[in-house]
Amino acid sequence: MHEAGIIYNVLKVAEETARKQNGQKILKLYLRVGSMSGVIPEALQFAFEAMRTDTLAKEAQLEIENVTASCWCEDCKIEYVLDELGFLCPKCGGRNIKLQKGRELELVSIDYC
Amino acid sequence: MCKECGCNSGSGGTRINGEPVDKINSPLLGLTADGKADNHKDSQASKNPNSEHHHEHHHSHSSDEHSHSIQINYPVLEQNDRIAERNRGFFLARGIFAINMLSSPGSGKTTLIYETARLLSDKIKIAVIVGDLATENDAERLRKAQIPTVQVNTGTACHLDAEMVARAFSQIANQQIDLLIIENVGNLVCPAMFDLGENKRIVLLSTTEGEDKPLKYPPIFHSADVAVITKIDLAQPAGFNRELALENLKRISHHAQVFEVSAKTGEGMDKWCSYLLDCFAHNKGTFAGK
Numbered sequence: 001m002h003e004a005g006i007i008y009n010v011l012k013v014a015e016e017t018a019r020k021q022n023g024q025k026i027l028k029l030y031l032r033v034g035s036m037s038g039v040i041p042e043a044l045q046f047a048f049e050a051m052r053t054d055t056l057a058k059e060a061q062l063e064i065e066n067v068t069a070s071c072w073c074e075d076c077k078i079e080y081v082l083d084e085l086g087f088l089c090p091k092c093g094g095r096n097i098k099l100q101k102g103r104e105l106e107l108v109s110i111d112y113c
Numbered sequence: 114m115c116k117e118c119g120c121n122s123g124s125g126g127t128r129i130n131g132e133p134v135d136k137i138n139s140p141l142l143g144l145t146a147d148g149k150a151d152n153h154k155d156s157q158a159s160k161n162p163n164s165e166h167h168h169e170h171h172h173s174h175s176s177d178e179h180s181h182s183i184q185i186n187y188p189v190l191e192q193n194d195r196i197a198e199r200n201r202g203f204f205l206a207r208g209i210f211a212i213n214m215l216s217s218p219g220s221g222k223t224t225l226i227y228e229t230a231r232l233l234s235d236k237i238k239i240a241v242i243v244g245d246l247a248t249e250n251d252a253e254r255l256r257k258a259q260i261p262t263v264q265v266n267t268g269t270a271c272h273l274d275a276e277m278v279a280r281a282f283s284q285i286a287n288q289q290i291d292l293l294i295i296e297n298v299g300n301l302v303c304p305a306m307f308d309l310g311e312n313k314r315i316v317l318l319s320t321t322e323g324e325d326k327p328l329k330y331p332p333i334f335h336s337a338d339v340a341v342i343t344k345i346d347l348a349q350p351a352g353f354n355r356e357l358a359l360e361n362l363k364r365i366s367h368h369a370q371v372f373e374v375s376a377k378t379g380e381g382m383d384k385w386c387s388y389l390l391d392c393f394a395h396n397k398g399t400f401a402g403k
Contacts, residue, residue: 002271002303006189013187027180038306038332086328086364087335095367099335105306107187113180 003043006105007051014110015056023112026057030109034067035082036102041066056112069102126268129281131249134265140286141203141279142196193307196275200282200310204293210393211293213309215333216317217326218299221343221376223251225317226294228376230260232386237291237393242281244273244298251296261285272304273297279310291393301326305333312396313338316366320344320353327358327365334365339372341385346375 018026033041041064048062069082073089074096089097127134204211214222230239240261243251252264263281278295297304316337318326321344327334340362362371374381
């Protein structure tokens with residue numbers, strides 16, 4: 001539901017950046033999206049295609065880099081990828097863990113001309 | 114939601130106590146009534162000094178067009194996070210302990226808030242900001258019990274954001290408040306991303322919803338500081354498997370403190386209420402100590 005608002009902000013920042021560089025056209029936007037960020041890449045694509053008209057990015061493509069969530073166990077000193085069973089350390093079963101990756105939601109870069 | 118583009122960043126359909134949100138001034142935003150903090154005019158990206166210095170240019174001549182690449186590294190939720198931090202600082206300075214309550218619709222947020230406020234009414238001053246897409250029903254219910262309440266109608270937006278809370282707070286800013294309860298829009302997806310400036314994030318799970326909710330909605334349950342299992346009086350008829358629910362919560366909300374309550378019968382409410390009192394006292398002590 002909130003993907004449209006996110007794309008709105010992304011397009012705005014991308015356009016401002018391109019204009020500052022005297023860019024005429026945005027060719028590609030690179031987004032980094034973590035699997036725990038709470039947004040759905042497909043919904044971002046959908047919103048992007050609906051909202052890019054009337055912007056410098058009207059012919060641009062959106063490339064999304066999905067970041068798989070991973071945790072760090074403080075006790076075992078290992079990083080592990082999350083599975084469906086949750087966050088606990090697969091080695092020791094402990095809770096002394098931190099979400100290391102997966103919350104990213106970032107406009108990384110754009111290509112323009 | 115913004116009328117021009119359908120985004121949630123503008124102030125289009127949102128109303129606070131029935132008034133359009135951009136007519137509401139707030140001491141937290143330093144706004145004038147013409148809504149100068151409108152995101153559309155006020156770009157945080159252009160103010161961010163880092164955005165000027167992090168640009169790396171790469172030139173590519175392979176295509177027929179002379180294309181360039183520029184590094185931006187813009188965290189999309191930065192603007193909300195900044196306002197949230199300002200809210201948090203403001204609340205701390207006023208000695209207010211703020212909680213953000215999240216759950217799916219019908220998990221019992223309003224009933225729990227109602228009972229919590231009733232039980233704590235002779236100990237601390239409570240105020241509520243309640244978010245719903247439409248209607249003042251929740252606010253009416255709380256106001257009848259003499260609980261100062263601000264209703265935010267988000268229109269079609271699926272969550273509260275930090276700016277809505279900042280503006281809503283202006284409606285109760287002249288009152289003494291010890292505990293600010295923010296009841297988010299009933300939704301287990303979108304509100305997870307939006308920091309409101311709360312001290313603790315409370316996620317509810319009712320016994321009638323099933324034990325696997327935490328597994329189905331990891332981001333929101335993982336972000337919880339506290340998980341409250343509600344409607345425990347209905348656990349038996351609903352066939353609620355308590356052990357499995359606790360196990361699932363442990364997997365996803367491993368760091369969260371868990372409470373089990375029935376706002377209806379009062380079971381477990383004493384522990385929950387003393388927890389809130391302790392948090393309030395600790396929070397106030399933190400600031401007074403400095």
